[in-house]
Amino acid sequence: MQLAWRNVAPLWILLLDYLLGSVAEEEVLMNTKTETSDLKWTTYSRTKSESQWEEVSGLDEENNSVRTYQICQTDGSSSQWLRSKLIERRGASQVYVELRFTMIECSSRSTHHRSCKETFNLFYYQSDTDDATATHPQWMENPYVKVDTVAADFLLRKGGEKKFNVKTLRLGPLTKRGFYLAFQAQGACMALLSVRVFFKKCPAVTRSLSVFPETVPRSLVQEAVGTCVPNAEQPGPRSRPPKMFCGEDGQWVEQPSSSCTCRAGYEASAGELECKACPAGQFKLGSGSGPCSPCPESSHTGETGAASCVCRPGYHRAFTDSLDSPCTRPPSAPRSLFPQINDTSLTLEWSEPVDSGGRSDLSYSIQCSVCVSPAGPCTACGEGVSYRPAQAGIRGRRVSLWGLRPHTTYTFTVQALNGVSALSQQGPAGESINITTGRNVPVLVSGISKRTATESSLTLHWAVPAQPPYSILQYQLRYCEKERGADEHGCRYKESNSNQVVLSDLRRATQYEVQVRAQTQAGYSSFSPAKSFRTLPDEDDSSSPLLVTGVLIAMGMLLLITVIGIAIYCIRKQNRLKDPELSDKNEQYLMGQGVKVYIDPFTYEDPNEAVREFAKEIDVSCVKIEEVIGAGEFGEVCRGRLRIPGKKENYVAIKTLKGGYTDKQRRDFLSEASIMGQFQHPNIIHLEGIITASCPVMIITEFMENGALDSFLRLNDGQFTPIQLVGMLRGIASGMKYLSEMSYVHRDLAARNILVNSNLVCKVSDFGLSRFLQENSSDPTYTSSLGGKIPIRWTAPEAIAFRKFTSASDVWSYGIVMWEVMSFGERPYWDMSNQDVINAIEQDYRLPPPPECPTHLHQLMLDCWQKERTARPRFTNIVSALDKLIRNPASLKITAQDGAGPSHPLLDQRSPPTPASCGSVGEWLRAIKMERYEESFLQAGYTSVQLLAHLNTEDLLRLGVTLAGHQKKILSSIQALRVQNKSPNNILY
Missing domain, CATH: 3.30.200.20 (Phosphorylase Kinase; domain 1)
Structure with missing residues (x-):
């Protein structure tokens, strides 16, 4: 029973902490029930004859004596005010007012009249000092702030049950040192039994191994920074401290944003309220949320709070092993060493050790010693002995040795090794064997000659050695490309049971050096001297007729492909002249069926x-x-x-x-x-x-850091060069080219729907009005008669009139976007109404070039605004045109001259407003959208428009106008004023 209670106890602790941490705490600022002396609040009445608020003693529901205010009006046309003393808010931004009151029913009053009311009003007034008097502030809704009209839920009537009302109202936001409460009665008969003012705060709480202090909400949610509990830490050096948010109702609204974790050797317990040390025999390797674990095999720890376990005597961890891996030991010696000797060569085989030490990285090494006599001293074999596959680091259980001396005694020791063998003081365990070699008689092979040769093979033969001491088992050839030299990496080997061999898979017209040796029971002899042979063709061979035929066929195929390509180009060009949109689809078809198309x-x-x-x-x-x-x-x-x-x-x-x-x-x-x-x-x-x-x-x-393109340009008016603006336009055109190639029509292309990131990369967004290109759309927004959701200033005329949305209509919208970019976010068509815009476009009016707009860019805008949609450029052409401008920055310095561009009466309405056309300096600045500098102008003494005529660039710098674009806009407007006044000064340049 005791064991069961121990397991359940942490759950009770967790539940208790959660309940305590989730209940808001209240701090009382004022409570009239606890007052023992007179409240002495201020009252006010417009007429002295009318009943006023009166402070009396009464009994609460527990029969305790309290101070109350009561009033019973006979005339509801006058207001009776009651105001408390200053209540300090103690840092709270939202407070609550709990009112306990009684109200007499109008029908039960003897002096019942029409103006009788069963409600009263609650107000408050903020102040940094206790400066309220009988006449200040004025007794009216302004400067007082009305909280609510309070109505009674229970009314007192003759012979009825006596019940009091409880209402809780919220005040805020509070910003000053304190505030007054004010009560207004207009025809009520009531008693104000008690007033309690308090605010809520989030209690101190422990969550996710983080301790958060008691927090008072200053706004809708208040951020609280916590600290880690003892023996806990933050996950990393760059991690932020744990945070929680305290709501205005005094409740913690969410779990910590960045939790703490227990340090190495500690684990979370009691529902992540504390970090407990790992008991003896357990460990925790690093900080984190995981629990403690038993020590790995063959390791132990006798301390609590261990971050790792120590290996037992005789066991080790390799340098590459982690601290949570088991401890291991070196393997035992190999078993059953078995030799196979062939005069001066030897093959050794053995069985694996009985004990691998608990590891899988087992390997073997060979120790070779040469002895003068079986009982004499031994020395290392040296470099004369060769090993295959190697002398050390052997993964298999077989090794071949050759190069031994005949009639010599050797001692070979095979050692078993693993990752901890080097850490053992006893050294690696091994199995040894003594071997005496036999007699080695060399068999030399000579006389290699070529029988036949092709482009990729050689057929060779040689003479059989006469009367060898041993019978020949097989021959081995080594052949190498002569250009690469006779090194191991450039040579290949081949065995043959006879004195003839075919070497295949050779390179054409290449010289090879070939050597041969014989193998007998005594081993391999030395290689014969190298001889050179060459694959076909030789230097003096004539060209093969087959090669000539192949070249002629290849030339014919190339000519055929060229003719087909020219024919396809001519067909595409003819179709493009007839219908550009149809040619786009034909190109996609000709390119294959792998073209990705947008799906509605x-x-x-x-x-x-x-x-x-x-x-x-x-x-x-x-x-x-x-x-x-x-x-x-x-x-x-x-x-x-x-x-x-x-x-x-x-x-x-x-x-x-x-x-x-x-x-x-x-x-x-x-x-x-x-x-x-x-x-x-x-x-x-x-x-x-x-x-x-x-x-x-x-x-x-x-996330795009700089937001919408139009507001970004307005915020940075004049801060970008033309080449930077063209770079932005090029990015937008590239995105629209991609959309048009997918048969997608945007329908709402505008600068407000282009987003800009921190690298000034522009990206097309907002696909709310977008639809797949369909001739017969069922959406009434796009197929109904004139009206509906269409951005008139950005939409092509055929789309406005007939709902004909195509990639060509997106090109029209792109021209408007170009005008927005070059004017730094100016509204297209300025303050003209939508109907005026439609009428102007029908009369062939087009937007003039923005100030300092390059001529080539405005011409590209006019191309986008062609009335016939087939005459407009495609986005592929637009991207190419912008690339040419970027490669030739000098072309961007050519701007439209004054008076250039299309002539239209509406252009006369677009001249910049001058100070003389405005009534004041502030009105003029607002007209040219420079209202941010109004206060600077007025503080510098520019209070009338007549004082602006002699402003220059230096004056604007002193006024804080540092942006070049803003200086030009202001000086341009003032220059127009000088022209009107025929002033000789020129302050622009």
Whole structure:
């Protein structure tokens, strides 16, 4: 029974800690029930004759004497105020007010009238000093802040049960030292029994081996930094300290973001509330969440808190072994050593040791000693003896030796080794044997000659040695390419049982050196002198007729391929002149069926199937939301971190689907993921994955640090050179070229839908209006009559009028994006209405070049805005044109002259506003979108527009206008003022 209780006790400790840590603590700022003297709060009444708040003594529900305020008005047209003393907030940003009161029912009052009320109002007023008087602040809703109109749940009536009401209201946010509470009665008959003011705070708690202090929430959520419990540490030197968030209700809202782990030799216990030392006989190798483990085999520890175990005597760990591996020992000696001698060569075989020492890295080595006599002294054999496969590090149990001297006694010792043999003081164990060699009589072979030769083979033969001392078992040939030399790596060997051999697999027209030797019972003899032989053809051979025939056939095939290629090019060119869009599809067909084409997710019978096919599901535990950075059509957009096991953690953007969504909203939300998941391009926003298995539903994409392109350009007005802007445009065009090649139409291409990362790489995003190219779309948004969700300022005329969305309409939108980029985020068509834009385009009006826009770029914009969609360039042409400009930066210095460009009455409306056309300096700065400098102008004394005429660049620098683009915009407007005033000064240059 005692053992069972010990096992359950930690669970009770964990449950108790969780309950205590999850209950919010309250700190009371004021409680009238505990006051023993008069409250002496301030009252106010507009008419002295009316009933006022009166402080009286009363009894609470426990019959304790308390100070209360009561009032019973006969005229509800006047307001009766009651204000408390200053209540210090003690650092709290949100406080709670608990009111206990009684209210008499209007029908039970003897002086019942129409203005009788059964409610009262609660206000508060913040102040850094206790400066409230009978007349300050004024007794009205402003400067007082209204909290709520309090209504009674229980009303007192004649003969009825006496019940009091309890209401708890929240005040905030509080920013000053303290605040006053104010009560306003307008026709009520009530008694204010008690007022308790308090705030909630998160109690000190231990979670995941981290201790978090008592925390007062300063905002919606308050970050608290914890420390590790004793004998615990953070996972790494770069890891952040553990953090938790305290909610405004005094509850800890989530688990620690970065947990601590127990140090080496300690394990988590009591539900991760403490780190306990490993008991004797157990260890824990490093810091982490794992438990203690018993010592490995043949090791021990007698201390608690051990990070490793010590090997027992006679056992060791190799230098490459980890500290948690078992201890091992050297192997025993090899067994059953068996020799096979052939005069001056020897083959040794043996059996494995009885005991391998508990390791698998067993190897063998051979020790060779030569002895003068069987009983005499022995010395090392030296370099004259050769070993195959090796003398040491042998994995098998067989070795061949040759080069021994005849009639000589040798001692051979075979040693068994493993990874800990070098650590043993006794040395490796071995088995020895004595061998005496026989007589070695050499058999020499000579007279090698060539019989036949081809381009890849040689047929050789030689004379059989006359009357050898032993019978010849076989011959061995060694042949080497003469250019490489006779080294072991450039030579090959071949055996033959007769005095003839065919050497095959040789190189054409190559010289080979060949040697031969004989093998007898006494071993191999020496190699014969080398002789040279050459494969065909020789230097004096004429060219083969077959080779000439092959060359002629190859030339004919090359000519045929060239003719076919020219024919295909002419067909493509003719089709392209007829219909550029059709030629794109023909090119894809001719290139083969491996072209990837976009698939509309709405063509699936079940759209969820498209999501599963094109978007990867991510486990919600891999994503951590850090902050909200914006709002989208379906919910919030957040910045967070994504850490997938085995991959580096990186920042991501997270789109969330707000609660209460319908099935259609969920499908529309996830359709963007099934679209993005089909694209892989450096200028298309990359989809990391989706989360649909938990709430909220999320789409995870790569994080773009600089946000939307239009706002980024406006923020950095004038800060980029033309070559940098063209580089951005080239990236956008490359992404759109990729989309068009996949038969995909974006439909909403605009600078607001282009995202920029920290390296100024622009990527196409936001596929909310995008659809697959279809002639007969069933979506009323794109096929209905004029109206609907179309971005008029960026849309081609045929798409506005007939819903004809193609890659050509995306080219029109790209021209508008070019104008946005070169004008640093200016709104296309400025303040013209959508209908004015449609009418102007029908009258062939086109946007003029932005200030200092290169002429070639504006001409490319005009090409994109051709009325006939077949006359517009394709994205492939646009990318090529921009590449030419980048390779020739001097072309970007040619800008449109004043007055150049298309003539149209609407252009006259676009001249920059001058100070004279505005009523004040502030109005002028706002008109040219330079309102950020209004305070600087006014502080420097520029209070009227007449004082601006003589401003120059140095004056603007003193005013804090340091950006070159902003200086030019301000000075350009002032220059227009001087022209109007016929001023001779020129302050631009």
